[in-house]
Amino acid sequence: MSAPRTRTIGDTLLTVDRISLSFGGVKALTDVSFDIAKGEVRAIIGPNGAGKSSMLNCINGFYHPQQGSITYKSVKRSQMRPHEAAAQGIARTFQNIALFKGMSTLDNIMTGRNLRMKTGILAQALHFGPARAEEIEHRLAVERIIEFLEIEHIRKTPVGRLPYGLQKRVELGRALAAEPELLLLDEPMAGMNIEEKQDMCRFILDVNDEFGTTICLIEHDMGVVMDISDRVVVLDYGKKIGDGVPDEIKRNQTVIDAYLGVSH
Amino acid sequence: MFYREAGQFKTSYGRDMAVFPIAQDRIAIGLIVAIAFLAVPFMATEYFLSSIMVPTLILALAAIGLNILVGYCGQVSLGSGAFMAIGAYAAYNFAIRVPELPLLVTILLGGVVSAMVGIAFGIPSLRIKGFYLAVATLAAQFFFDWLFLRVGWFTNYTPSGSVNAPQLNVFGWIVNTPTEKYLFVLGVVCVLAVLAKNLVRGHVGRQWMAIRDMDIAAEIIGIRPMYAKLTAFAVSSFFVGVAGSLWAFVHLGSWEPLAFNIDRSFQLLFAVIIGGLGSIAGCFMGAAFMWILPIFLDIALPPLGELVGWKMDKATVSHFGFMIFGALIVFFLIVEPHGLARLWSIMKEKLRLWPFPY
Amino acid sequence: MAFFLEVLIGGLLTGVLYSLVALGFVLIFKASGVFNFAQGAMVLMAGLALVQLFEPTYIGLWHFVGVGALSAAVVGLLVLRTVRGGTFAAAKGDWRIHLPKIVAVGAGLLGGVLALAGGAKGWPLWLAIPAAIAVMVAVAWVVERWVLRPLVNQEGIILFMATLGVTFFIDGFSQTLFGSNVYPLNIGLSKDPMFLLEGVFEGGILVNKLDISGGVIAGVLVAGLAVFFQKTRIGRALRAVADDHAAAQSVGIPLNWIWFIVWSVAGVVALVAAIVWGSKLGIQFSLTFLALKALPVLILGGFTSVPGAIVGGLLIGAGEKVAEVYFPVVTKFLTGTAMPGGVEYWFAYVLALLFLLFRPQGLFGERIIERV
Numbered sequence A: 001m002s003a004p005r006t007r008t009i010g011d012t013l014l015t016v017d018r019i020s021l022s023f024g025g026v027k028a029l030t031d032v033s034f035d036i037a038k039g040e041v042r043a044i045i046g047p048n049g050a051g052k053s054s055m056l057n058c059i060n061g062f063y064h065p066q067q068g069s070i071t072y073k074s075v076k077r078s079q080m081r082p083h084e085a086a087a088q089g090i091a092r093t094f095q096n097i098a099l100f101k102g103m104s105t106l107d108n109i110m111t112g113r114n115l116r117m118k119t120g121i122l123a124q125a126l127h128f129g130p131a132r133a134e135e136i137e138h139r140l141a142v143e144r145i146i147e148f149l150e151i152e153h154i155r156k157t158p159v160g161r162l163p164y165g166l167q168k169r170v171e172l173g174r175a176l177a178a179e180p181e182l183l184l185l186d187e188p189m190a191g192m193n194i195e196e197k198q199d200m201c202r203f204i205l206d207v208n209d210e211f212g213t214t215i216c217l218i219e220h221d222m223g224v225v226m227d228i229s230d231r232v233v234v235l236d237y238g239k240k241i242g243d244g245v246p247d248e249i250k251r252n253q254t255v256i257d258a259y260l261g262v263s264h
Numbered sequence B: 001m002f003y004r005e006a007g008q009f010k011t012s013y014g015r016d017m018a019v020f021p022i023a024q025d026r027i028a029i030g031l032i033v034a035i036a037f038l039a040v041p042f043m044a045t046e047y048f049l050s051s052i053m054v055p056t057l058i059l060a061l062a063a064i065g066l067n068i069l070v071g072y073c074g075q076v077s078l079g080s081g082a083f084m085a086i087g088a089y090a091a092y093n094f095a096i097r098v099p100e101l102p103l104l105v106t107i108l109l110g111g112v113v114s115a116m117v118g119i120a121f122g123i124p125s126l127r128i129k130g131f132y133l134a135v136a137t138l139a140a141q142f143f144f145d146w147l148f149l150r151v152g153w154f155t156n157y158t159p160s161g162s163v164n165a166p167q168l169n170v171f172g173w174i175v176n177t178p179t180e181k182y183l184f185v186l187g188v189v190c191v192l193a194v195l196a197k198n199l200v201r202g203h204v205g206r207q208w209m210a211i212r213d214m215d216i217a218a219e220i221i222g223i224r225p226m227y228a229k230l231t232a233f234a235v236s237s238f239f240v241g242v243a244g245s246l247w248a249f250v251h252l253g254s255w256e257p258l259a260f261n262i263d264r265s266f267q268l269l270f271a272v273i274i275g276g277l278g279s280i281a282g283c284f285m286g287a288a289f290m291w292i293l294p295i296f297l298d299i300a301l302p303p304l305g306e307l308v309g310w311k312m313d314k315a316t317v318s319h320f321g322f323m324i325f326g327a328l329i330v331f332f333l334i335v336e337p338h339g340l341a342r343l344w345s346i347m348k349e350k351l352r353l354w355p356f357p358y
Numbered sequence C: 001m002a003f004f005l006e007v008l009i010g011g012l013l014t015g016v017l018y019s020l021v022a023l024g025f026v027l028i029f030k031a032s033g034v035f036n037f038a039q040g041a042m043v044l045m046a047g048l049a050l051v052q053l054f055e056p057t058y059i060g061l062w063h064f065v066g067v068g069a070l071s072a073a074v075v076g077l078l079v080l081r082t083v084r085g086g087t088f089a090a091a092k093g094d095w096r097i098h099l100p101k102i103v104a105v106g107a108g109l110l111g112g113v114l115a116l117a118g119g120a121k122g123w124p125l126w127l128a129i130p131a132a133i134a135v136m137v138a139v140a141w142v143v144e145r146w147v148l149r150p151l152v153n154q155e156g157i158i159l160f161m162a163t164l165g166v167t168f169f170i171d172g173f174s175q176t177l178f179g180s181n182v183y184p185l186n187i188g189l190s191k192d193p194m195f196l197l198e199g200v201f202e203g204g205i206l207v208n209k210l211d212i213s214g215g216v217i218a219g220v221l222v223a224g225l226a227v228f229f230q231k232t233r234i235g236r237a238l239r240a241v242a243d244d245h246a247a248a249q250s251v252g253i254p255l256n257w258i259w260f261i262v263w264s265v266a267g268v269v270a271l272v273a274a275i276v277w278g279s280k281l282g283i284q285f286s287l288t289f290l291a292l293k294a295l296p297v298l299i300l301g302g303f304t305s306v307p308g309a310i311v312g313g314l315l316i317g318a319g320e321k322v323a324e325v326y327f328p329v330v331t332k333f334l335t336g337t338a339m340p341g342g343v344e345y346w347f348a349y350v351l352a353l354l355f356l357l358f359r360p361q362g363l364f365g366e367r368i369i370e371r372v
Helices: A052-059 A082-087 A105-111 A121-126 A130-148 A164-177 A194-211 A222-228 A246-251 A253-260 B023-043 B046-072 B080-097 B103-126 B130-150 B178-201 B203-213 B215-220 B225-252 B262-275 B280-307 B314-335 B339-353 C002-032 C039-054 C061-084 C095-121 C125-151 C156-178 C209-231 C233-243 C245-250 C255-281 C287-292 C294-301 C306-335 C344-358
Strands: A012-023 A026-037 A041-045 A067-072 A075-077 A090-092 A182-186 A214-218 A231-236 A239-244 C193-196 C205-208
Touching: A012 A052, A026 A052, A026 A067, A026 A214, A026 A231, A041 A052, A041 A194, A041 A222, A052 A182, A052 A214, A082 A090, A082 B215, A090 A164, A105 A130, A105 A164, A105 B203, A121 A130, A121 B178, A121 B203, A130 A164, A130 B203, A164 A182, A164 A194, A194 A214, A194 A222, A222 A246, A231 A246, A231 A253, A239 A246, A239 A253, B023 B046, B023 B178, B046 B080, B046 B178, B046 B203, B046 B225, B046 B262, B046 B280, B080 B103, B080 B130, B080 B225, B080 B262, B103 B130, B103 B225, B103 C344, B130 B262, B130 C156, B130 C294, B130 C344, B178 B203, B178 B225, B178 B280, B203 B215, B203 B225, B215 B225, B262 B280, B262 B314, B262 B339, B262 C156, B280 B314, B280 B339, B314 C125, B314 C156, C002 C039, C002 C205, C002 C209, C002 C233, C002 C255, C002 C287, C002 C294, C002 C306, C039 C061, C039 C125, C039 C156, C039 C255, C039 C287, C061 C095, C061 C125, C125 C156, C125 C255, C193 C209, C205 C209, C209 C233, C209 C255, C209 C306, C233 C245, C233 C255, C245 C255, C255 C287, C287 C294, C294 C306, C294 C344, C306 C344
Parallel strands: A026 A239, A041 A214, A041 A231, A090 A182, A182 A214
Antiparallel strands: A012 A026, A012 A067, A067 A075, A231 A239, C193 C205
């Protein structure tokens, strides 16, 4: 966070336009609009139950909003399934870690490359030949990620046995393996100690810097949010109550009242 | 002390991906295969080959198929007996209706038909999960039991309902004696087991496991649930179907639908559990256990009963066998839900360090 | 028309019996999240215990004494626990630590003597039924202690497979002990045929009185269970356990005790099913296969719904009887050749499977909102 960062923030990558989502009678999101620009770190904040995770679920196609639209890479999407969103370059991590517990770190990250692996099932059954070449090619890419995240030592460990912080890191690795254009991070630092948070911040900023990946994250730690994000959206009770650069948000009275507490 | 991997460095990812990365393992498995092909046929009795080795190998193949579905893809099936039956009857119908087909093709076609039916019965898995699916697979079991029993076309209208396998002619090699049958089955099972291992360690295998461990997350990282589940159903049913046609053609010779009833499904499921969910090698151990234990009990129980003055007839022995099976299943699940395969790998882990505790 | 109605009503009444078995499944699933495949085996076990106590001549006097002693010991222990409370802390060396053993042995001896006194005549129904319940309680205890407790917090699928093991064990155990003959059970439910609506149709509609009494018994049972689940403290604890084992434990619900109770209740339901089925067909091993029919009922009704089990059972029962009778006729009409009969064998499963495609959570199941 200390090094000067030189990046280009480009045009709009994704626009969320007046989205509403409800489950039965419960309104999770009401009329929310915002956009994410190419190359930026965009944060979504808000109290618990504000609809932040629901927002991410809408963006990657897991929930289908009843109203409103999402425009991604200038294509307006109607309903789509999560794997279609993934195919278009949207990857994510989860609030409650959603790793494949029975598989090793390596295999977990390899699954992140599944969209790029093309050999047919018969070739894979034979193994030798194209399937093997493809496997090795992607293994190289995965090893680069493993090195980047500094998790070489747990390569072959089943992820179910790893401590929480490392699991979060593996999950980030799995998302990165897809080489996404838009990376959605749902509370990447929840439950971590200071050092782990610092590591995670470093990884997020490095990803943003080195690969130019656009990042949209949900986070409760205000220090982190204000430090690493370019712009912040604030949700409360499913409505947007603030949007702007961190300094604006810090001064926004509605946000302070609703979220940070009046005494601030 | 002899089981050490020190000094064995992998210098490429290709080497690191090997099924048996440790040299001693490679030597051991090579020896086992060599003994199975070269020594067993000459040393074993005919009874041992035809009543123990052949059925165990075929059951192991079926267990591999079921394990792909249950252990790797996490879709519980109670209908694997039906898919064995489909393989058997499909191969039979190909054999009598298109007699010019070579035997190997007929058997593989049995697997292909089974795979196609497997896809059809896999479709519900796209909407339902877990126990609901398990019960749905029972539909396959009961429906096909009935179909092959009642609809005469499938059995070529044989009045007794029992059908006979054609002569086993593998490209001119007449498979007749127990030794020949054993070698034929061993060859087919070895090839298919290697293919299965390649699949589960490859890209599609990872997709299956991802669906098994967390289907929602799998979909979000781009795995198509339909593709992953239906390929698992297809591949699984193919293996089970081929096993079914081998069971009918090579092991039984003549058979009726009863050979593939729900008891067979449970037998396979237990073989998978005892051998180890998500392990190909475990399937062999599980199948051997499931096939050999009842034979052992048949021999061992009556004398034991005599000791306490209890004359056991055949029915009692089989009931007692049920009890022992039930207890063992529970025991295995409690002690090691990952079965014999996991116990084996724990043992190897210990051996690597022996004589030091850690 | 009269014939169709007769088939339909016959089917509905068979459906009631399916419902009875399905109910046992639902209870355990609702209360412990365990899909209990062993329910069918428990029906067999309950039936054998009852028939042994009620008509000891079928199998043998010494079996009778054994079952009688076992049931008495269970009752003794339950009474002791009620008197003394759930937990009992005693100092080392205190003789009262051995109280359960003393009570069990004493009550067991008493039960054995009672059985000998009953002799070949067996016990009267008012004694035999509670004793059979006590046997099922013992089964519940064994299952809880030796199967569920070591598997706490395992995935549902592992628990399911464990109940498969239990099924095999009980099937093997009861047949080793009691043999595999058919034991007719006659506890006084009338089996006479009866004619309904004689004014409307010529000859009326033939109905078996036994089926009617089965329906009434099932209704009473369901009402009782509904009250038990919705109105009692134990019912609430049960629902908590079903939701999350660890969370329930953390608020002080004694998991083991709850499981024990649920399996005991399922044992009682199994006994009721055994009484009705047994009066109709005799107590025999094939009861466990009939219990498999309860699975499609569950799918139709939803795994967690008591009314679902009832409605599902009726639908399946009626559907398969109608299909059995009309399938060859309909296929002949449609294709020109009559398909063979025996569709009863699979109809329920295929119906359930098709139904699943349209409504995966069953008729009364709750729709699950998935979260990540």
